[in-house]
Structure formats: C-alpha cells, structure tokens
Amino acid sequence: EWGWKIFEAFEKYAKHETGGYTSLDDVTTIPPGRRDKMETFWLAETLKYLYLLFGDTDVLPLDKYVFNTEAHPLPIFMPSEEVRGAGWSRS
Numbered sequence: 001e002w003g004w005k006i007f008e009a010f011e012k013y014a015k016h017e018t019g020g021y022t023s024l025d026d027v028t029t030i031p032p033g034r035r036d037k038m039e040t041f042w043l044a045e046t047l048k049y050l051y052l053l054f055g056d057t058d059v060l061p062l063d064k065y066v067f068n069t070e071a072h073p074l075p076i077f078m079p080s081e082e083v084r085g086a087g088w089s090r091s
Contacts, residue, residue, distance in 0.1 A: 003053040010046075044071035 013032055014021040021042060025033030048071035052062075065073040 003050060007050055045069065047071070 010021060014024060014034075016022050016038075020038045023035045023037055023039050023042070025035060048067055052067075060073055064076055066076055067073055
C-alpha cells in the first residue's frame with residue numbers, strides 16, 4: 001500500500017508532461033518546487049524498489065539473484081563445501 005502511494009506521488013508531482021521524471025526541491029511543501037533535471041540514479045535505484053514490490057515474481061527469482069545498488073541483478077554465489085572449509089584464505 002505504501003509503495004503504491006509513493007508511485008502515485010511520483011506520477012502526480014514528479015512526472016514531466018513530455019516524459020521522464022523531474023527531481024524536486026522540497027518534498028515537504030505542496031506543490032513541491034520542480035527542478036529542470038532527472039537524477040541519473042532515479043531510474044535504477046528508485047524503480048528497482050517498485051519493480052521488487054509490483055513485478056511478477058516468476059520473471060527474476062529473488063532466491064537466486066540479488067540486486068546491487070545500480071539495480072543490476074547478480075546471481076547468488078553459493079561456495080562449495082571445499083571452499084567454505086578452506087576458510088576463504090588467499091594465502
């Protein structure tokens with residue numbers, strides 16, 4: 001429910017009429033002042049969380065992948081018993 005309210009707020013206050021989303025000056029004022037730019041991290045770091053909330057769970061199994069901070073899915077690495085028993089030592 002909170003995720004949906006956040007999405008609706010993006011649509012209402014940050015969506016630009018010609019496409020994209022603008023950053024805001026102060027989210028505690030209504031209406032917020034709008035800036036003339038879209039932050040580069042917004043697409044990856046914000047939309048990633050909306051994807052995780054609302055995306056189909058069978059598209060990318062979250063028990064097999066983890067997202068890094070730039071929203072790249074990386075396979076979860078499970079070391080073998082041999083590697084774990086070695087204590088991961090490089091020497």
